[in-house]
Amino acid sequence: MIAGGVSYLPGAIPALFSFRMKLRNHEVLLQQMAEFDVTAAACTDPADRDAVEHHVRELFRDSNSPLAADTQRGTLDDAEALPGQDLHGDPLDRFNAYVRATLRESMMAQIGDELYLPWRLCLTASLPMTLYSTVSVLGCDNEPCAESAQMQGYRSTAQYMFTQGCFWLLTLLISYPVVFPILLRMLKRVLTYGDGPVQLLLGILCCCLAYGHCTMCISWVVASLTCFMQSYSPTLLLIFLLVLVVQVVQVTWLFSPNARGTQKQPSGRSVLRQVQYDVVQEGGSSGLESSSSSGLESCGLLDCS
Structure with missing residues (x-):
């Protein structure tokens, strides 16, 4: 033996x-999520940037944002209150916070860190x-x-x-x-x-x-x-x-x-925000032009495979 x-x-x-x-x-994946900025996304076609940002603003506008409820009640996680971001204003900042904190935290709970x-x-x-x-x-x-x-x-x-x-x-x-x-x-x-x-x-x-x-x-x-x-x-x-x-x-x-490599499982608010985001995505996408989807793929925000 x-x-x-x-x-x-x-x-x-x-x-x-x-x-x-x-x-x-x-390690690169986790680092990229921690530093995610939708405005810095590299698009295959630069003309798609406007469509991408419009799509994100529709999903994360004040009334339907997955972070809006927590922001208004002042219960936002410390990790999501990133310096220099206006979580009460620009939907792009809320989307960045969502990817950097909520989405990254959820992924870490599922697959862990690099070790x-x-x-x-x-x-x-x-x-x-x-x-x-x-x-x-x-x-x-x-x-x-x-x-x-x-x-x-x-x-x-x-x-x-x-x-x-x-x-x-x-x-x-x-x-x-x-x-x-x-x-x-x-x-x-x-x-x-x-x-x-x-x-x-x-x-x-x-x-x-x-x-x-x-x-x-x-x-x-x-x-x-x-x-x-x-x-x-x-x-x-x-x-x-x-x-x-x-x-x-x-x-x-x-x-x-x-x-x-995580200290805790996703909080209840994180899970709730994920559900809210899915609902908004299903309900809000019907009013957007089909070019938005191709624009997201062009900028690497959707899996083209």
Whole structure:
């Protein structure tokens, strides 16, 4: 099983480049949303700018703006009260505030910051090992199961196969997935050294360390569980439980909601404003010219794909 974990090491090199790209693109996305300004949008056709701004003003005019109710009651979030913006006046400023705060906050709650990866996604990335685990358990190390159990010190074939199944299940759930968020955090530090051979060498070193840590976590689970099953004692049970607790804490820390990079979920007002915005968009767009839609696409405010 340890050899199976080490076999993942060649995949560390592609992971280095793909994770580095993920970090950069995600960070750029969040930065662009934090500094969003509709008046600075680059339009393919400059003539579309008037149509875009007209469309935004219609959606965010005083009577229907998703931010209007909060602005009038003085309950606007601090993050949305951006310097130099007249939230009681220009609808374009209200739209900028909506993108910079409400929309960005909602997106962060869904996908997290550049260091966040969902546990289920990391579990899916370990699918080859999941399939291999079936071969390992049922194949009995390419020997008759009774002989493998006897050679490895188990009292029965059932005990041998039960132990094999347990440590595969545990390692697939709490050991293999941690390599990806750990590698992301290490590469985040490496990117501060700029592009060049130093960054590449440090990145390769980080990949080896991350995958080595994963293999070490697997070894702890396998060794503690095997010793406990073969030679039961309260001390061995305590060691096995301690290993599990440490790794569960590690997984919880790496994949908890706080790891998304947000301090809170979208507020009730944020969700309400999103609903209001959708209603306004559906109701108000009927009175606009069809050129507005093409203008939004031209200026990159709609997904043309």
